[in-house]
Amino acid sequence: MEGEEEKKWMKSYLLPEFIIERNEDRCIKCKVCERQCAFETHRYDEELDRMFSNEESCVGCQRCAVFCPTNALTVKPNQSAYRPNYSWTGERISDLTKQAETGAVLLTGSGNDRPYPIYWEHLLLNASQVTNPSIDPLREPMELRTFLGRKPDMLEAELMDDGEVRISTEMPPNVMVKTPILFSALSYGAISYQAFKSLAMAASEYGTLFNTGEGGLPKDLRKEYGKNAIVQCASGRFGVDLEYLNCSAAVEIKIGQGAKPGIGGHLPGEKVSCLIAETRMIPAGTDALSPAPQHDIYSIEDLSALIYALKEATNYEKPVSVKIAAVHNSAAIASGMVRAGADIIALDGLRGGTGAAPKMIRDNVGIPIELAISSVDERLREEGIRNRCSILAAGGMRCSADVVKAIALGADAVYIGTAALIAMGCTLCQKCYTGKCNWGICTQDPYLAKRINPDIASRRLTNLLRAWSMEIKEMLGGMGINAIESLRGNRDHLRGVGLQEWELEVLGVKGAGE
Amino acid sequence: MLREENEMVIDASGLTYKELNGLIRDRALSGAEKIFLRNVYGQRYIGTRLYSLTQTQNSSKPGTRIEIEVWGTPGNDLGAFLDGHRVVVHGNAQDGVGNTMNDGEIVVEGRAGDITGMSMRGGEVFIRDGVGYRGAVHMKEYLNKRPLLVIGGTAQDFLGEYMAGGVVVLLGLNATHSANFIGTGMHGGVIYIKGKVGKHQLGKEVGTFSLNEKDKKILEDCVGKFTEHFDVGIDQKDILHGDFIKILPVSKRPYGRVYTY
Structure with a gap:
């Protein structure tokens, strides 16, 4: 330093x-x-x-x-x-x-650790008693599969001569995940190749998605893991080419990040090794600067231009996600994003993690994800456009109950970053920015990075996905629900405790006992 | 006009960009290698939806390079993400020419708008006249992939902002340079400018240098291609004659000593 x-x-x-x-x-x-x-x-x-x-x-x-x-x-x-x-x-x-x-400037890593209210702790789930019996997920089918992407405004079907019914509405591309838990954007460069590959392997093994972050996708991983990757196109445009975009499950435009809303990224030159240089397509040893804004986006109309550039580049075969940090006007911004053509809206809250962020930004900018999910979901419903996008919520999901609450507030699925890192060994020492991660995660030092064995780390990750998925089924069953999509935005299953009137209103939930 | 079997004309009148680019793609997939677009009227992303042509499973001849000639005015993001194809515009272009382009060539017989060559990482773009704001912003390079942007006229503010690699040539033909903040945040690559540029017009991360033999060779090459593409009434030798300056970043790490331990 x-x-x-x-x-x-x-x-x-x-x-x-x-x-x-x-x-x-x-x-x-x-x-x-x-x-x-x-x-x-x-x-x-x-x-x-x-x-x-x-x-x-x-x-x-x-x-x-x-x-x-x-x-x-x-x-x-x-x-x-x-x-x-x-x-x-x-x-x-x-x-x-x-x-x-x-x-x-004070630099730090991981997510916001300040004692702001954690609304998950103030939301309680419902369970069936007597009426609408609960369901035992061990013995009855329970659906966690989630389809991410735009859904048509209406479905038109034709009755064919042979008696078959054919849907004549053009279906926008959707991606199926087997559980509503995806891995957040963690770029190769921020984390080691081994940690990056572990996430890719786990996503592929479990049938969910990982997110490349803005550091590109190493060529040797494209064929095997591309179909489980959300590839990011961020302000630095590192490693963005047509093969990268087309090998993916979905493309994500990164506007902002919960840990550092409003500012860019900076991978210092000493971390830009030969393989990172090749993946990012910049010379080894130079700083990789991701400017705060995307230089071709100064408005919703410009965002739309990039969304459709990416749709053109992928022949309209991939959903395009737009990721923003949850900030004061997220709901209005999200509405603009959907109208601009975003198929997925990724919201990253106040407690989202990072490899490096100025401490003042990490600790003081943004809003809690819980409030952002509900206000965005509410706004899109009011405007009658909620079907046009999926909502991915990120930033501070610590356990499966947080995931269930996020979905009940209106998310389609969640991104986990910090939780996935902890599964691989991270202990949240917050020194990610030093590049000396003793756990081999946030480092480019080969001696340290080889401490992560992708076979073992990916197993730890799939174990986590399996455990949370089972718990989610258990909680769904308790509520008498047998499909995750019946929970989405179903705030009747939530009650608030210890919250003020305005908080209940923003969250759209009743107080406990009401 | 069509001389070969693999040439094709598309009338773009009344087509949306989605329809037009779909047609270009279909024609290219069925074997067209040269496509003439007539009556182009602001349709965006021309040349962008041609990825699968380079892929074996979709094409009988993988790696086919398509040539597209545009009559009229193409819309924003002409050749965005372009990967190896060639686009010639007989007229002006709008914003975002060659946005995040990977390989290939774009030739504009006129002027281009803002963010020309933004985030380019390979290939060559030639603009006969001037360009708008933020040209070549965040252009980058890797080994032999070194993007080139040659502008016959001049550019507006923030040319080469955040530039991390590649070559930009500003010939200043029939123009004076009034751009400010040239090379702000630049940390790689090189900008050559012919004509007068004051120190106050440069970003604080760059400095001016005189040309060496290697630079002269690069310029000779670039200007040679430029005069091949355009008839501007002056030949290569006359363009090369005169004072060029070279703009380079003064530090590969413009943002050091920002963070505590």
Whole structure:
């Protein structure tokens, strides 16, 4: 990082964020911790025959603690750092200190960790009692398949001479997923090839989709995994060519991202390896800048022009998604997007993750996804155009109940990013931007990246999809519903607790007991 | 006008772009290699829907390169995502010529609008007259895929903004350069300009340099192709004669020291 330059001549006043306790009786000096830590926190001293830890560099990712064969290590937050102060918390003091030492913008990774209301925790699901009996998904069919894309305004059918009925309405392209859970955009470049491939393998294995993000799709993955890929076309247009667009299940125009609405991306040159260069079609070692706006989109009409350019480029065979960050006017923007020709609207909420974002943006811009889903769904219904698009909700789905609630609020399906990363090993240390991910996920260092074995990581991901899908069926059955589409926008199955009048109104749900 | 079996004329009058591009695709799939479009009136995306021609399963001759000649005025995104085909316009073009183009050639016997050559990553675009704002924005290159945009006249503001690779040549024929913010955020590629450009017209991420032998060779080549495509009343030698400047990014990392540790 650039700040390192300043560090050389100025004493840093930062306190360690974590305390490492090593049980010397248990430590067998095997040096696993030393090898596992890319931040060089652990060190073996030959003369003293002892392991030492440099706590200043510890990020609390728990890699060493997990891999220590004798459980000799405990890594815990440094609680007692400063005098407790409600306003000037330890985090505020250390952030300010960092800026005084570097004169630079605070950078962070993962999603917003501030205590904004999490509406999932204030929504409760319904279940059948006595009337409308519940359904046991273990014994009765339960439909989770979801079709993503535009549905026609009406269906016209013709009765043929041979008695067959033929649908004469031209059907817009739709993509079927076996469960309403897709993997969010995680670009190759932000994450390692191994992690990227694991997502592709899991999506293909389970019958759902992964999203390439804006870093392109490596050529060797196109044939096998293209049909399970949503390929992104973002402001950088990295690796966007006709083969990339046409090998996909769907194309997504990325306008914004929940973790950093309104700003672009920046993959630093040192991460642009040879294979990333080839995938993004830029020289190795140069910065990959994704500007904040798309330079050909300054209006809804311009967005429409790009949507139809992509439809032309794919011979009208792929649904086109448009992804925006959930912001104040999402509902009106979404209406414009649908009218511009978007077949799928992807909404990414306040708690959406990222490989790197300025901390002030991540922590302070956008709105919670729960409110965005309901306001967009409501608006599109009011305007009679809800059928013209599918809604994909992203940003903070932590468990299958969150997925069920998102669908009941009006989403067709959800994107999971952070949850998928955790399935592969991520512990949310938020140091993704350093490129030193000890779990081999958010790094381009071959030594670290090979820690992800795609066979194993994809298995962990399919296990997650399987587990959540079973739980979703269980919850649906409890409500007496046997198809996920009967839940979509079915807010009667939700009740709010601990919410104010305006929140209930925006969410379109009644209070519990009502 | 048709000389060969594989030549075809389409009258674009009254057709939507979807219909017109569908027809072009059908004709190309059934063997046409040269397609003349008459009465083009703002139809967008000409040349975009020709992907499957390069694919074996859809074509008897994979890798076929189609040539499209346009009479009239094509709409926005002419040759967007173009992949190896050739489009010639006998007239002006609108915005987005060669948007995210991968390979092939576009020749415009007139002027073109905004974002000409935006995000181009390969192929060549020749514009006889001037272009609008944000030309060559975020053009990029990889190994031997080096896009080329040659403009006979001049360009408006933000030429080469965010440019990450490729070659832009601005010949300044019958024009003075009034564009500002040239090369703002540029971090790769090169812009050659003939004629006067003040320092205040350049973005702060670029600097001007004089030409070396390699540059002269590139320019000779580009101008040679330009004079082959267009009759502008001056020959290659006269165009090449005179002062060119070369604009390069001063840093591959224009945005360093932005973030803390």
